[in-house]
Amino acid sequence: MIRRWLSVWMLFFGCVCTGTSQFVEESVAVSSIKTVQLFKKGWELSFPVILLGSDDQLMLAFDELGDNAKTYHYTLVHCNSSWEVSNLHPNEYLQGFVHQPLEDYRFSLNTTVPYVHYQAVFPNDDVRLMLSGNYIVKVYEEFDDLHPVVVKRFSVVESLVNIDAAVKYPVDPQLRKTHQQVDVRVLHPRLSINNPLHEVRLVVVQNGRTDNLVVLQKPDFIRAGELVYDHPRPLLFEAGQQYRWLDIRSTRFLSEHVARVVYSAPYYHVELQPDVLRSGTPFFFREDANGQYVVSVREYDDAAIEADYLFVHFSLPMAQPYLDGHVYLLGALGQNAFSQATRMEYQAEKMAYEQTLLLKQGFYNYQYALVPYRKTTGLLAPIEGAFVEAENDYQIFVYYKAANDYYERLVGYTVVNSRK
Missing domain, CATH: 2.60.40 (Immunoglobulin-like)
Structure with missing residues (x-):
């Protein structure tokens, strides 16, 4: 006590x-x-x-x-x-x-x-x-x-405002095929906002990532009961590509993209088919989970305690390593973080980036991101490509703190999808 x-x-x-x-x-x-x-x-x-x-x-x-x-x-x-x-x-x-x-x-x-x-x-x-x-x-x-x-x-x-949001083609013709623009209107007839420039903060997050989130303090237009954020530059996001799928629900049956499963006591090892560079290739839509994963096992009912842990070996062939940054696995499988655990290591003798993760059985989504040196934002275009047609989730948060408030309130939240 x-x-x-x-x-x-x-x-x-x-x-x-x-x-x-x-x-x-x-x-x-x-x-x-x-x-x-x-x-x-x-x-x-x-x-x-x-x-x-x-x-x-x-x-x-x-x-x-x-x-x-x-x-x-x-x-x-x-x-x-x-x-x-x-x-x-x-x-x-x-x-x-x-x-x-x-x-x-x-x-x-x-x-x-x-x-x-x-x-x-x-x-x-x-x-x-x-x-x-x-x-x-x-x-x-x-x-x-x-x-x-x-x-x-x-x-x-606490839902005190309504959020009207849409994902659109960028205005800039040079970015029209590779990026997505998010337009947001915050409707607040029930909430008195006296000084929007100091009382309101808008945060937009793409697919749960924190490396490329956008924070806006200043709306582009202020109208009666409405704040408008539709400037083409601040709310531009690299569209990327559909996430890659990984199905490791079973150690007995090989799923798509799994080359072989080997038991080397006391662990299972899953060797994946080498991934291919997708930049420069046409866009291909395949339903994904926008970087998330689900724990699941085919042979048993209670995945929480019956799904096993497997060493999963990732490989990304490339003739030469990038000289301007590091390559990372991106997705919830690595907590969407660019860490030592998710950084791909270039093996010159194999001419490929490689990394091994210990993962619980289930369905996983992932992508490869290039993070330039001295930068913190991952780029998808160099490896995955960037296509405005890609399906992405955008979380929109509206925070409010009046002059006499002692904490920030979350007064509005929604999720908008680029294809729905």
């Missing part, structure tokens, strides 16, 4: 008394923790956004390799639109206990790689969210919330 009180006091002191802002990124601090997911309960492919005061719940799930269960807890922390911890006391945005035990765990069954599967559903009877905005969920051992093993982001919206 003393440790719980002390931890709450430290959170209060750090967030309220010092007035400092702490930027929080998604992270997995322990290499043995895999397949971290956060989605709306019952919809594994959904974005982690729920409606304030509704029955919506989020499901947090992850595995830890090994056969020893640990005592984990989780807590929810309010953030501003820039993912900096808000200057709020937990009692201002949480109703219930600050620290929640992560008691729902099960051991893997009939797998070559043993693991413990953890999951938590929130909000629940023990903790509820009282404010809209951005949040992080932190998972940590015992009450050591200063050293989380998992950090995931999610958002809570």
